[in-house]
Amino acid sequence: MEGKDASTVLKTEDSGLFWADQIADGIIHRERYSYLDKPYKLPKKPSIKTSSSLSGVLHIGRLTDIIRGEAVYRALKDKGIPAEFIYVAEDMDPLRKIPKGVPDSYREYIGVPVTDIPDPWGCHKTYADHHITEFFDIFADFVEEEPKRFSMREEYRKGNFDWAVEIVLKNSEKVREIINSFKDINPTPPGWVPYQAVCEKCGKIMTTVVDKYENGKVHYTCKDYDFKVETAKGCGHEGWVKPFGKNGKMAWKSEWAAQWKRWDVVGEGAGKEYIVPNSAFFVNAHISEKVFDYPATTPIFYEHITIGGGGKMSASVGNVVFPRQWLEIAPAEALRLLFLKRINKTRDFKWEDTPQLMDELDSMERIYYGVEKAKDEKEEAHLKRLYEMILTEKPPREYVERMPYSTAAMVSQIALGSEKRAEGIISRLGYEMNARNREILPLAGKWASEHGEKLEIQKTIPKSAETFTPKQKEALSKIASLLDKGLDRHALAKEIFAVAKGFDMKPPEVFTAIYRVLLDAESGPKSGIFLLSLDKDFVQKRFRLEG
Ligand SMILES: [Zn+2]
Ligand SMILES: [Zn+2]
DSSP states (O other): OOTHHHHHHHOOSSSSSOHHHHHHHHHHTOOBOSSSSOBOOOOSSOEEEEEEOSOSOOOGGGGHHHHHHHHHHHHHHHTTOOOEEEEEEOTTOBBOSOOTTSOGGGGGGBTSBGGGSBOTTSSSSBHHHHHHHHHHHHHGGGOSSOOEEEEHHHHHHTTTTHHHHHHHHHTHHHHHHHHHHTOSSSOOOTTOOSEEEOOTTTOOSTTEEEEEEETTEEEEEEOOEEOSSOEEOOOOOEEEEOOSGGGEEEOHHHHHHHHHHHHTEEEEEEEGGGOSTTSHHHHHHHHHHHTTOOOOOEEEEEOOEEETTTBOOOTTTTOOOOHHHHHHHSOHHHHHHHHHSOSSSOEEEOGGGHHHHHHHHHHHHHHHTTSSOOSSHHHHHHHHHHHHHHOSSOOOSSOOOOOOHHHHHHHHHHTTTOHHHHHHHHHHTTOOOOHHHHHHHHHHHHHHHHHSOOOOOOSSOOGGGGGOOHHHHHHHHHHHHHGGGOOOHHHHHHHHHHHHHHTTOOHHHHHHHHHHHHHSSSOOSOHHHHHHHSOHHHHHHHHTTOO
């Protein structure tokens, strides 16, 4: 077993270089094949491949492969390599179960390639077209450059994989040996043919059992095939068919390798479940070199996104986040940050964390423009590169200040949906209503109403104010007078601390009084910006406990 493969690939985060640059460097400076004693030469037009199957729910996790693959592609291009970025729809995959919203009558299509099934919603030619269109519409918003698209069904139909099928069938025994060298139990039996035919009679692909390859044809019988939930019913048909063109496909442990050779793939994303040494990735890596004489591609292993403390996103649990939902609450860059910052650490998403994520993005931006300093030079270089990679467009020439997301969430709640009121508050806080702040305001507002803490400014003095100590009352009254000085948000915050000190109080005692008297709560937004956001006369009256 090739246990060393995975560990060498994942040691990327110590050198300080951005991980995609490290992978790109590894690809460019590679010298040898991985399993053959042969020199390696970078193809003239190397490509980074990304792909997806077309079944299942299109949640934000499905963008992982694309966003991470694109980062390596961009890193290669930045190093002067004329790389290509390609997307391959794995649309020879059969329908495995009936998704929600698809009529029960579709049970007859279980086992049929998704490209050969009519669109249940009637708006596209096929089931596959429906999903691929939706997928592309969505992911265009999350990448800088859209990949060149390919469909496996079309590739086979055009005969673009005939050469590979021929090689694989001639080398069935070698392929079988490689596969079995990774297996401790249930070895693939002699005579196995790494090809799946499409049944000429019923059009299903999972139901055909191929048992012979003779005189340029494969022999198959169409039998029932059990998926986990559903069974693909075989029609019993038996026949000989030429294994080319539209008639079928290679077994996955051969086809993946053939794709690398077909498109000169030098890197491809794969979830962390492929890191184990006997995964389909490494089986194909061996097949690629030993059967196709094509150097095993460099894997871009990554962790999947989890939600709400480590859970898997799942339609049946109902915790799925859709890309459109994301864009209603945060810009695409924030999701790119989540996916790009660390490639091989678990990342968990909670809606409540959105402000921190946005703060991280803002801070990285300030470091990029030199407005803020990073811990040291190494980190600064790393963060600047990461920031560049997160953007899907060229960064603006100059730094444009964006109010923090949490501030925007507060403003939008206090403004109660009025843009004019919001503009007034923003200017009191010392921010400009520029395009960026205009963009963030409704997003943060929606976040606040759905996932944030509600701010309810109390119309009258809350009962809890009756417990204030004399010192707390005096401090509030002092702050009320301070508001006449026209201080900005920084100075006001400082002064509030000074007031606490002046009365020999701990700052939390003052803050508690502020939040109680205004919100009837123990905590709230940062006091400086909070007080400036509200009507001055109202705050002064309230702080003097006059109403
Ligand atoms: Zn459709
Ligand atoms: Zn059949």
